[in-house]
Amino acid sequence: MKRRLTYGMVGGGPGSFIGDAHRRSIALDGKAEIVAGSFSRTYEKSLETGRDLRIAEDRIYSDYKTMAEAEAAREDGIDFVVIVTPNSSHYEIGRTFLEHGIHVACDKPVTTTSAEAIELHELAKEKGLLFLVTYVYSGHVTAMHAREMIEAGEIGEIRVVQGEYPQGWLADADVSDNKQASWRIDPELSGRTNALGDIGTHIENSVYRMTGLHITEVLARMEKKVEGRALDDNSTVLVTYDNGASGTYWASQVARGHDNGLRIRIYGEKGSIFWFQEEPEKLRYTLSDGYVREIHRGHDCIDPAASCYGRLPSGHTEGWFEAMGNLYVDFIDAIIAKEEGTFSADMLKFPTTLDGIYGLTFVEACLESSENGNKWVKLPTIQE
Amino acid sequence: MKRRLTYGMVGGGPGSFIGDAHRRSIALDGKAEIVAGSFSRTYEKSLETGRDLRIAEDRIYSDYKTMAEAEAAREDGIDFVVIVTPNSSHYEIGRTFLEHGIHVACDKPVTTTSAEAIELHELAKEKGLLFLVTYVYSGHVTAMHAREMIEAGEIGEIRVVQGEYPQGWLADADVSDNKQASWRIDPELSGRTNALGDIGTHIENSVYRMTGLHITEVLARMEKKVEGRALDDNSTVLVTYDNGASGTYWASQVARGHDNGLRIRIYGEKGSIFWFQEEPEKLRYTLSDGYVREIHRGHDCIDPAASCYGRLPSGHTEGWFEAMGNLYVDFIDAIIAKEEGTFSADMLKFPTTLDGIYGLTFVEACLESSENGNKWVKLPTIQE
């Protein structure tokens, strides 16, 4: 029997959607238990959340620094921390826990600049610690199967990628009654980008995870479509990959008629693969024989490297929590392997600071392009 | 803060799909914790499972009777038991826990005969205990919204129902490499019916839950399509409801091309509603204006009585575990209300022994019809 890990959380207090979502995703598999946390800026709210979660009061902390120190000092200190605070604080919090020798899982974006992300990446390597960045959509079985197919050469060399992520929830001019919406469109809280940074990076990461291709340059058009918006709510990016393929990414929050429409279409010399986040239980692909094939999670035609993540038989729908849970399954297994001395690099199946760095250099290049008349901007080469 | 309940499980040992699925569904919300169990026929396997689940060894029991007694005697005994054993044992186990004053959640079918189900129903009433029968599909937000729409009269008086549940997993003659398949087709373990009892009853319950209509008579054709099968694997039932509407139910396990295709279409005087289990995040309906409307979970157009069960924003896919979890949410809330003295009948939103009785009288009438040349057979009237 594997040991059940323990974890703490920074952020995720009353009303937080994402903290709650991480906790449920971890609970689904029961491989780790929450035992500590600093959930809110005010200690009282932290206490409230902590008690709701049945956490012992001495492990409910007033701030993340105290928490990192105290947990690092305990014999039974947490195995990892989950960071679900506003983006601008990820860097400081992540660094603090790494410095105290604690593995980190952090919501995306890992930091707000690529320089910070590189720093965390180096620090984690130096400390021998694991760092999960929760790009949730790469956790779907069908997304993993797409990666296996592409790696096996089933669609041949990739030529063209079409990635889109349309949402409609910010289409109204007045979104003041929606807390989530309010902070998304506020530069103080969201930094220099909204649509591209929030959802465009999911396109970027999903394509990277499926294809392994690196973006070499971008030409971006980041637009504010709703009057009065300070940040982009509709962004389009032309992309070139290191194998010469080209792509177009479209991220929009003013696209009524879509809920959470992340869709990736990959066209290779021999075939194509279509993946759609809102129908994550199936994958469509076409080879040169002209048949359009649909593969369903749970069937033998799914690659074992992907199908092993399924929890239910085919047709018994899995969704977002399961995808997020899959990232944690790999992360937790890797932590245990570290402890047991059986860890090897191929266990890094989950997105890490490296994914975070790719995402941030992508965003930074897009901002430079968009602010300079939509010119082509090269991305730096990243040392893995 | 609400108290976190504790529960025990009977069944769900090594290799059990359904026990694991119930545990995950409950874990998703963290409203109850597993603290006891008798998971297998052999104590050693029970121990193995119990330890995996971090259960104290003195609460891992060799058999359900010992468990019921011991837990009833403890100050901190379990609040409810979850029964996920083979169908034929449900009655005895359910009765035992009820007799010991413990609330029961039981996988469907609640028993193997309607007489047994009625007995449990009466016993639970007499004891003031709650009994959840886990017809999972009624737990979907969209299924609940369908019920709200129909109750509000949006499609008018119902005229016709088409329910189907095609699966393809038993289409091969040789299913010996599939343990699930083997016991499904074995009369020793599955009783007098396979397709109709296993999945046909999900049609019956889903329609009942959505429409509130009771079946008054059936004409059933239960067939064995794969050579050598002893039990039905393709069954069709003509149905008459108490309001004069008519329905057709089709349950098949030899229908290649389907995974778990429970689909309910309800046609009323003013409109129609289509619900499909494999795409549970949306509902289609049409009124007389000719527009086909699609409603997505997470949007304001979902009735609050249904939308409150959602855990994620629209487009962030929920599935089977969430549906099952919703049944447990209502069940647990009702148990707490019982304890706190705030319980009222309208909290019985989850399927109970009453649903179980309806299901069994339906199956019994179908068997009688099918074994007698597909004649019409009336269903008994059930005292609620």
Next chain:
Amino acid sequence: MKRRLTYGMVGGGPGSFIGDAHRRSIALDGKAEIVAGSFSRTYEKSLETGRDLRIAEDRIYSDYKTMAEAEAAREDGIDFVVIVTPNSSHYEIGRTFLEHGIHVACDKPVTTTSAEAIELHELAKEKGLLFLVTYVYSGHVTAMHAREMIEAGEIGEIRVVQGEYPQGWLADADVSDNKQASWRIDPELSGRTNALGDIGTHIENSVYRMTGLHITEVLARMEKKVEGRALDDNSTVLVTYDNGASGTYWASQVARGHDNGLRIRIYGEKGSIFWFQEEPEKLRYTLSDGYVREIHRGHDCIDPAASCYGRLPSGHTEGWFEAMGNLYVDFIDAIIAKEEGTFSADMLKFPTTLDGIYGLTFVEACLESSENGNKWVKLPTIQE
């Protein structure tokens, strides 16, 4: 260059939908030209339609008998007649033209009783004439490909068929503003059945065309769902085929949410095929490997015996007129072959009086079943 045939029409006067539809379908290919007709009960209306169609006045007739005689007497008389009158007159008109040595195309149902259909069948054989009954849906390329696949054994021996034809256009109680609707629900004009006879027979014929299976017995439930209706508007039929397979057919005109939803699903030992009239450009099938395959008209994976009927490249949508046109292409080619002495029985690819007989014996058995408490009724064996 093939000779262009000439044809005449009986029925299809002002306001007739179906006469117009036949003329357009024939015009699409230009293989036959309309040169004569008796379009209405009144000569004046006939004249009006005939002039619109640029028909010489001496070939616009006051009644079909005069027309048959006159055309038979002309050197350049019509090659075939198209009958698009109300159903009850098909028999007399068909017989008259056959007796005058003229090939016949007739809208379905070919007659109102199977006895009449058999008589026409015998008469045509005796005279060496061709008789097309325009079951339009068998003319779709994808429907023909389904037939080829089944004949080639690709889905193995057939076990189960699900056929449905839901429409919503008669769901309202008051349809008095719809002329089509008014005569459909009137027993004087529609005979003893509405839904089953009008659209149920399309299910029956489509299944027969695709599978080649003959129905041996039926159990029918023909219902009037709208208050005040004299004829069935919602009919369900359990079916047994000569190979032991079973089927369920559902034809409804009160099913809001559907336009013209003929859908055929065929399940064999090795695979299944799904065909849907409203999306006639594609076909879905699944074999035991678990892949759901979609085939699109215009691709090489369509059997040449079917693909040859396509007029446009893949993705350039074809529809109802093309399907109807395909029946006429085969009919006209067969007439020419008759003239040229090159005719052989395998040119009878189109539906004939034989299909008409099957349809009528099916309806007659259903009526008997439905009127006698939904008992099983055997179908007579038909001499081809």
Next chain:
Amino acid sequence: MKRRLTYGMVGGGPGSFIGDAHRRSIALDGKAEIVAGSFSRTYEKSLETGRDLRIAEDRIYSDYKTMAEAEAAREDGIDFVVIVTPNSSHYEIGRTFLEHGIHVACDKPVTTTSAEAIELHELAKEKGLLFLVTYVYSGHVTAMHAREMIEAGEIGEIRVVQGEYPQGWLADADVSDNKQASWRIDPELSGRTNALGDIGTHIENSVYRMTGLHITEVLARMEKKVEGRALDDNSTVLVTYDNGASGTYWASQVARGHDNGLRIRIYGEKGSIFWFQEEPEKLRYTLSDGYVREIHRGHDCIDPAASCYGRLPSGHTEGWFEAMGNLYVDFIDAIIAKEEGTFSADMLKFPTTLDGIYGLTFVEACLESSENGNKWVKLPTIQE
């Protein structure tokens, strides 16, 4: 009764797909009859085609000039000519017939340069002649309904447009066995662009027809994805409209998995509209109430200005020929109105040289942009 017009055709000889397609589309409605033609470069082939079409030999011409002269001289000369020759000859042929006072219908692109198109536009105006450019997709009832909805303000001011036209038929490196393919990729025959000019212009025209928006500038990336290609086979264009809205157009012939995937999505302040060429019988739109509505051709919810073009009841599928036929219906009605003196500008419902000019200035700007490092290029303002 309306007069039946007569027409001649230039091009459309043996093996021509598009000439045949135009003839069938016109035949569907019987409003015009082909009576003259010059179908091929060689007179013999012309004769062959002409005889097949039952054209009198004295009206089968060796070349288009002779034809224009002769037909203009005849009392019963053709009412209009249909030009379906290779693109490079459209200009000369069109001009010749206009000069002889004959109305023109011409396949797109109307010419190869905008200067030529403007010349034809002016000439037609000067002569009082009509000029149809057959952008077929604007002829769909659902596309027309989209236009009506947008004009009526139902989705509010337009913000974003996503247009795509993926095809897979040129994905193979070797397409030498496909005649159509061979000339498409040959700069001698196709000019300076393939994908953008052939199918990208259908996106441009469809958006223009639906929205009425004019493009003010473009940034284009025209790529050759298959090794050895001389012309673009995958092109992406960023677009700005005169109301400030932005668009992205993607045209590809290397996108396996698509047949003829023209898809237009239009997002306004109040709602969005999705139209897909391969499913032309329906339209999806979403307003701020969150319901996704599907409208089907044939229902009352289709605007009368669009629904009047339907020929069949809802659910009886119409397709490409009907869409093309609708353009001809409007063109022919306008010619007759010209003759009868009842013509008014609002009868110009069909695409004309003006659409052709828009298409060519779009292509020219894209070429300039793509050849100059994907910079923004302004489009000239067109005098209507």
